[in-house]
Amino acid sequence: MNDLTPDREERSAGLKGLGCSRKRVEDARFTQGKGNYVDDVKLPGMLHGDFVRSPYAHARVVSVNKDAALALDGVVAVLTAEDLAPLNLHWMPTLAGDKQMVLADGKVLFQGQEVAFVVARDRYVAADAVELVEVEYEELPVITDPFESLKSDVVLREDLAGQTEGPHGPRKHHNHIFTWEQGDETATNQVLDGAEVVATESMYYHRTHPCPLETCGSVASMDKVNGKLTLWGTFQAPHVVRTVASLLSGIEEHNIRVISPDIGGGFGNKVGVYPGYVCSIVASIVTGQPVKWVEDRMENLMSTAFARDYWMTGKIAATKEGKITGLHCHVTADHGGFDACADPTKFPAGFMNICTGSYDIPVAYLGVDGVYTNKAPGGVSYRCSFRVTEAVYFIERMIEVLAIELNMDAAELRRINFIKKEQFPYQSALGWEYDSGDYHTAWDKALKTVDYEGLRKEQADRVEAFKRGETRKLMGVGLSFFTEIVGAGPVKNCDILGMGMFDSCEIRIHPTGSAVARLGTISQGQGHATTFAQILASEIGLSADSITIEEGDTDTAPYGLGTYGSRSTPVAGAAAAMAGRKIRAKAQMIAAYLLEVHDDDVEFDVDRFAVKGAPERFKTMKDIAYAAYNQAIPGLEPGLEAVSYYDPPNMTYPFGAYVCVMDIDVDTGVPEIRRFYALDDCGTRINPMIIEGQVHGGLTEALAVALGQEISYDKMGNVKTGTLMDFFLPTAWEVPNYETDYTVTPSPHHPIGAKGVGESPHVGGVPCFSNAVQDAFRAFGLRHTNMPHDHWRIWQTANDLGLHE
């Protein structure tokens, strides 16, 4: 070694491993229009599919006349449920244990439901043919309200008539799907009955939609010569799609190759299986030619999976001093026409039982009733782990309502109820074991940074000025403290259609010291090719720039459960670290052999193994990789490869403290976000720049949901928000500046201590924006008002409080 020898820090920096704000390797192609999305897949002889969809929310399909469509030049086929029935593909199973019509089988249950699938040589001809398919409907009474549904004589799901038992237990009514209960209701009610203070509130978390920039689509190509089916699609879980496709079609799984190419955002929308996927497969099998189906924006908003639509009622008990003693939550969940929620099998309401939040609540109860209505199916986790946004919104609103009830500061109320650092691992009343946390430190840091006391003083002054008529703007200080539950999950209690929710990484080191790693997840914009390479770089001592990450091709990637619920880093990231450690273990043996010492006498040092006590004697990982291929090493197989299937022992529990300062124009209902501070603790930070980007994105989707983004229906079941004119998708113009901050509380059970972050800002952001709006009116007696807080609803709140006199 000499002066030119890089020191340890320089060598470490050269790896671009953990903690490095490495630029995203994906961006070169994304920013130059060189991505390869499903709609970019073009195959010789490819046909195009398009749907005839129901204009009615509830109707009997009396007849479908295909003649005029089939007569159009270029039309190859028109498929209806009748055509799919012999293959038993007119219905398909949902992830929630229900079944769903692929094409209308006798009736339709929501506006936009798929009725017939037209296949044509040209996309334009397909669209023309859709117009020519004549469908005769007989309208039926429409139910868009779940409470009305539970009282109605109208049977929505005639196929389930007489079935009193569903996949999740007894059904109480013909439009009822399930009841899911967690915790101890008797004990909770006892606490509520004897409590010094009880705050009760009902709230509606409106229906919205993930609305990724790229809509859903697929290209199916059945090769009748070799019997192989290749399926490109917008799949957040390609391996699960392969298994489902095999089970449904009867094609052996090794003969199916599923490819998720570049995906333009998922946010939960691309977890489920849609009729379009099935129809493109069937059409390719029938025609022997590749068939593409890509939905347009209106189809995406109207028919593919929605999110939320939870009617929640809470009761929270506390002492006069504000110590929470119990929590009761009931949810009426509107699932639409079919139960197509994308949750682990045993969790029909996802992880809604994280609704005790970040607080030490000794006794709690959660009951959820799922209900059918004439709305689109879905119920996906829109930028959150399963139903966690609903849970966090619920508890963060209940805390605010309790603070009003107690006439107490909401920040202080949170502080005195937080789970304390020394209580971790913490067993919650509703069954979770929180892995780690330091809530008080995060909260204090957040409040200090924003000068919380100063904000409250300014707010009080503003209220006085308003009352004196000097201003028409009120000020809201929105608080939220959230705990996510991500990284599903332990195979012992989490599965999707029977597949345990492990994940995987396979790594292969090339002789010259570069590598390819394949994982069971699939990036939809999260930057996996960047961050997973960083995890591996730190584990195996090769530069992240020398490691290619591949995902999404089931012929090459190891089996995994995909990317959603912030599970990539907690599960696949852990698998990557574990696979890297296997590489390192073999590398250690090779190094010891090359250095002619015992295995235990060498130690790993950033990018090399060195003899203990003699750091000048070392072999770099590049040296070791070459040796693995170019010489016989006694007792070792040639090559340097490893695979890890990681079954996490627990979920991870990222948390964060957010503050939003908002000015609200009482006369127009226009909110203006003056400041937004977000402190996230996602454990070990892999790439701070990507974390910051994730936080910005999640907060922006939170702003959207809180301030206007909804899927709404009229009484006839017509979708009122079917285009981006009415469905709020914020642009740079509507988005405030975000201040990001962090603390680091590693997960004790994750190999590198990381917890996942992609969804935290959405989970914490929605209640923060909503609380800011509601807090502005607290001084005038507002207790709770439902989202979305768009202009007219804010104006209505002000109006109801008599502020427009």
Next chain:
Amino acid sequence: MIPAAFDYYRPKDVEGVIALLQEHGDDARVMAGGHSLIPMMKLRMAEVPHLIDLQDIAALKGIAIDGDTITIGAMVTQHELINHDGLSAAAPILSEAALQIADPQVRYMGTVGGNIANGDPGNDMPGLMQCLDAQIELLGPEGTRKVAAREYYEAAYMTDREDDEVLISVRFAAPTGGYSYEKQKRKIGDYATAAAAVQITKAEGKVATASIAMTNLSDVPVWSEDAGDALVGTTCDTEAMKAAVAAMLGDIDPTEDNRGPVAFKRHVAGIILTRAITRAWDRA
């Protein structure tokens, strides 16, 4: 979002347009920037077997300021309105309004003529042209004729223009005094929840003239003569503004949509007009 098949024409002069319109009658439509028509075609709400693109017609382009008369060609884009130096000085309300239309990408394509001609109650230019008392110039088989913007709109998407006529320009006297275009919208790219165009002149400390037009608060733009009259002769004090708002509220007829219920829209219309008058008076 796939339109039905159509024939596409790109004539070089207006005579060619008129000939095509006469040949194809109802089956033909002219297209300026296409931001209203193309989505309608893609949604198959408008069937246009013959689409006539106006973009190659030089005569429809350009902004002319001749003394105190301003003429704007139908194919002038919103972007050009914003970036035209002479126009920004002669009629600053135009760029103030255009900057509140959609986003830069849309403004590069969206035209004054298309915005005015279509009769879409959500468009901003019709109300603005009524405020400025513009004359709309139409060319048909019989030659040109002029219609006052205040007379042009009959109902949503229904105007005084005949099917074989093309809007070729708008002309108005350069406004004097104070101006304001005030618009509330839910987000960039949205139509107005309520918008107000106001021009005020001042003489001896009092309002000499006032012209007020409202957008997206009826099925047509609303030029409220009574609202303007309520200000004339006053010092634009609170009482005068209240009277103007009351007069305006008598002229509008908003309907409920996703932007909100009627009561909200009427309230906001009053607020927006008050703010517009206040700013215009400050500038007068």
